[in-house]
Amino acid sequence: MSIKENYAYAGNILRIxxxxxxxxxxxxxxxxxxxxxxxxxAIKILYDELKPWVTPYEPANxxxxxxxxxxxxxAPGANKMNVSTLxxxxxxxxxxxxxxxxxxxLKYAGYDSIIIEGRAHQPVYIWIDNDxxxxxxxxxxxxxxxxxxxxxxRKELKNPYLHIISIGPAGENxxxxxxxxxxxxxxxxxxxxxxxxxxxxxxxxIAKGTGSIKVANPNKFMDMxxxxxxxxxxxxxxxxTHKYGTxxxxxxxxxxxxxxxxxxxxxxxxxxxxxxIFPLKTIDKYEIAKQSFPxxxxxxxxxxxxxxxxxxxxxxxxxxxxxxxxNIQTRLAIREPTFMLKVNALCNQLGVDIDLxxxxxxxxxxxxxxxxxxENDTDGLKLNWGDAxxxxxxxxKICYREGFGNILAEGCARAASIIGRNSEYYALNIxxxxxxxxxxxxxxxxxxxxxxxxxxxxxTGAVTCESAPDLNLEKAKLVYGVDNPHxxxxxxxxxxxxxxxxxxxxxxxxxxxxxxHTAWWDVDLIDVPQLLDIYTAATGDKxxxxxxxxxxxxxLNLEKAxNLKHTNFDRKDDLPTLRDIQESIPTGSLAGWKMDIEKYNKxxxxxxxxxxxxxxxxxxxxxxxxxxxxxxxxxxxxxxxxLG
Amino acid sequence: MIFDMLxxxxxxxCELVCSFHxxxxxxxxxxxxxxxxxxxxxxxxxxLIEREDKINIPCNGCKDIETPLCLKxxxxxxxxEKIINExxxxxxx
Numbered sequence: 173m174s175i176k177e178n179y180a181y182a183g184n185i186l187r188i189x190x191x192x193x194x195x196x197x198x199x200x201x202x203x204x205x206x207x208x209x210x211x212x213x214a215i216k217i218l219y220d221e222l223k224p225w226v227t228p229y230e231p232a233n234x235x236x237x238x239x240x241x242x243x244x245x246x247a248p249g250a251n252k253m254n255v256s257t258l259x260x261x262x263x264x265x266x267x268x269x270x271x272x273x274x275x276x277x278l279k280y281a282g283y284d285s286i287i288i289e290g291r292a293h294q295p296v297y298i299w300i301d302n303d304x305x306x307x308x309x310x311x312x313x314x315x316x317x318x319x320x321x322x323x324x325x326r327k328e329l330k331n332p333y334l335h336i337i338s339i340g341p342a343g344e345n346x347x348x349x350x351x352x353x354x355x356x357x358x359x360x361x362x363x364x365x366x367x368x369x370x371x372x373x374x375x376x377x378i379a380k381g382t383g384s385i386k387v388a389n390p391n392k393f394m395d396m397x398x399x400x401x402x403x404x405x406x407x408x409x410x411x412x413t414h415k416y417g418t419x420x421x422x423x424x425x426x427x428x429x430x431x432x433x434x435x436x437x438x439x440x441x442x443x444x445x446x447x448x449i450f451p452l453k454t455i456d457k458y459e460i461a462k463q464s465f466p467x468x469x470x471x472x473x474x475x476x477x478x479x480x481x482x483x484x485x486x487x488x489x490x491x492x493x494x495x496x497x498x499n500i501q502t503r504l505a506i507r508e509p510t511f512m513l514k515v516n517a518l519c520n521q522l523g524v525d526i527d528l529x530x531x532x533x534x535x536x537x538x539x540x541x542x543x544x545x546x547e548n549d550t551d552g553l554k555l556n557w558g559d560a561x562x563x564x565x566x567x568x569k570i571c572y573r574e575g576f577g578n579i580l581a582e583g584c585a586r587a588a589s590i591i592g593r594n595s596e597y598y599a600l601n602i603x604x605x606x607x608x609x610x611x612x613x614x615x616x617x618x619x620x621x622x623x624x625x626x627x628x629x630x631x632t633g634a635v636t637c638e639s640a641p642d643l644n645l646e647k648a649k650l651v652y653g654v655d656n657p658h659x660x661x662x663x664x665x666x667x668x669x670x671x672x673x674x675x676x677x678x679x680x681x682x683x684x685x686x687x688x689h690t691a692w693w694d695v696d697l698i699d700v701p702q703l704l705d706i707y708t709a710a711t712g713d714k715x716x717x718x719x720x721x722x723x724x725x726x727x728l729n730l731e732k733a734x735n736l737k738h739t740n741f742d743r744k745d746d747l748p749t750l751r752d753i754q755e756s757i758p759t760g761s762l763a764g765w766k767m768d769i770e771k772y773n774k775x776x777x778x779x780x781x782x783x784x785x786x787x788x789x790x791x792x793x794x795x796x797x798x799x800x801x802x803x804x805x806x807x808x809x810x811x812x813x814x815l816g
Numbered sequence: 817m818i819f820d821m822l823x824x825x826x827x828x829x830c831e832l833v834c835s836f837h838x839x840x841x842x843x844x845x846x847x848x849x850x851x852x853x854x855x856x857x858x859x860x861x862x863x864l865i866e867r868e869d870k871i872n873i874p875c876n877g878c879k880d881i882e883t884p885l886c887l888k889x890x891x892x893x894x895x896x897e898k899i900i901n902e903x904x905x906x907x908x909x
Contacts, residue, residue: 245832245842246829246833246842246889280843280845332853382843382845383843383845384839384841384843384845384846385842385843386840386841390836394833394836398888461822461823462823462825462859464825464826464827466828466829467827467832468827468829471892472825472826472827474825476858
């Protein structure tokens with residue numbers, strides 16, 4: 173049995189050329205059989221259609237938006253849209269997912285994906301209302317923040333219920349780590365995809381659809397959905413995530429010594445600081461409302477807060493998630509507890525990846541600390557750790573490319589190469605992209621991050637279970653196929669764990685399922701075989717489990733090949749930062765722990781071996797590609813001397 | 817009829833399962849309830865369709881099954897149940 177056009181998939185891919193205004197449709201099912209959905213379809217199109225000499229900001233680059241296969245149904249957590257492109261951060265594959273209402277509307281309008289080509293001659297936005305697709309003038313919105321844009325367009329079109337995705341000034345100014353924002357918050361954060369959107373003069377996309385999505389086996393599908401929700405109602409992990417989002421990990425992160433302080437100089441914050449900025453207290457104090465997204469079976473991980481005191485009194489915004497707290501608040505040593513909300517709101521308004529801010533400003537502050545740069549470099553600003561005002565000022569300078577901000581806007585790796593003065597050591601990045609993930613002290617998390625094809629990042633294979641409190645150990649052993657999933661300091665077995673997670677993450681992305689509903693977050697939640705059951709009930713496609721997993725591996729290998737075509741990445745780019753290799757953890761529960769680079773390299777050898785990639789170079793070998801149906805890719809890589 | 821639901825998170829799962837109840841398909845169009853953004857204040861508004869017209873299917877409280885589907889799938893079922901009951905009561909009046 174194969175996928176029928178009218179089950180789960182909307183059936184159409186929209187292709188929009190902003191240079192000549194041409195709009196056309198093609199069939200999703202031409203791609204879905206081998207590439208599943210959204211991010212899988214996108215990498216196939218990008219690999220096939222982008223010549224090796226294309227660069228991220230030129231009209232020839234393509235920006236592909238994809239709604240996950242299950243969007244439009246009440247499948248658990250089915251609200252993730254994907255954006256993929258040739259990204260300016262790494263120069264290779266860039267891909268980012270976010271919750272969105274727009275993704276669901278796109279499905280109801282009849283589309284699974286949108287390919288944006290070319291560049292508009294002046295700012296435009298894309299309007300999709302069922303069959304009616306228009307490229308409309310957006311000059312009056314250019315320069316506006318994402319919040320202003322949402323308010324203005326809802327007013328102009330007299331529709332207070334419109335949902336959009338948009339870029340802010342950061343995207344417009346081609347800030348290398350610019351993001352794309354959903355309504356007022358939730359971000360397609362990584363890779364600089366917002367800058368690519370800005371380079372095309374595309375301000376926003378609006379989608380509205382009155383169509384419907386059918387599933388192949390409706391009663392079975394709904395029974396599965398209900399059963400999962402009933403299981404979730406019993407889950408402690410789900411309960412914590414519902415109450416505090418990912419900020420719920422605070423106590424665990426302190427216990428396992430994994431909190432970035434002062435640009436990875438330390439892996440824990442001082443005890444008094446921990447008391448001062450305890451994020452759960454902030455949420456409890458200022459919470460006013462919940463926020464959920466379509467299909468969410470966690471009953472929403474979001475909270476709206478209203479701050480009625482302190483330096484940001486009057487701010488009403490959705491609360492940030494953990495990454496903002498660790499990668500900006502603690503990384504830059506800020507002690508004002510409501511700062512995390514303010515900085516999250518500002519980054520959402522201006523449309524910039526919070527990881528760019530953490531990476532670039534972290535680098536700058538450490539350079540200032542070490543007197544590598546001074547006020548002559550920083551427009552007179554004193555970049556002292558803990559100065560919240562300076563951080564907010566720098567964010568604005570970055571997003572508007574003013575003065576020193578113009579250098580920081582390039583990300584820490586490029587900023588360090590511009591400034592020089594041996595500052596590169598403090599520019600923590602992987603494959604050129606600013607790093608968020610603390611890589612010492614948890615080797616599975618580390619390996620998944622360093623090998624990520626999108627340049628650092630923990631949602632393409634990194635595992636969280638090593639340090640999870642109350643881990644269901646027997647289930648974890650079963651899911652990962654290793655005996656030591658609960659041992660973060662061990663190097664053995666991690667490669668196998670990463671392989672499982674690389675598959676799960678990609679299937680989640682293609683189906684549009686939120687990672688936090690799955691075994692990534694807690695081993696008792698939805699795993700790959702269950703996802704296959706839901707997929708089969710939805711599409712009618714009775715595909716075997718091995719073939720389902722193979723689709724994800726095929727996608728991974730094509731991402732790898734895409735990177736090989738467009739960048740110089742090889743084994744050296746799958747290593748942790750020099751700081752994480754050389755320095756031991758100075759304080760906290762893991763004080764004294766230092767990475768064993770020999771063991772890391774052995775772990776990496778094992779990773780390449782199980783992936784069928786050459787150990788010296790990391791390049792896929794011919795047999796691996798042929799077995800995945802990628803024989804032509806093997807020919808391409810051989811031509812450029814990059815076949816393993 | 818429009819009701820204020822302060823603890824609604826806006827996931828709109830209720831709309832999809834209601835649509836499923838009527839048509840076995842998923843669409844906001846076929847739902848007897850609509851979750852609406854509020855201009856100000858917290859939570860969302862729940863609009864319940866009273867009368868049938870060209871595009872709208874009225875809410876009949878899922879009278880042919882034990883538990884209304886929207887309640888079965890809602891994470892804040894207690895609040896939504898109060899709204900559904902009030903709707904039923906007012907409709908009878």
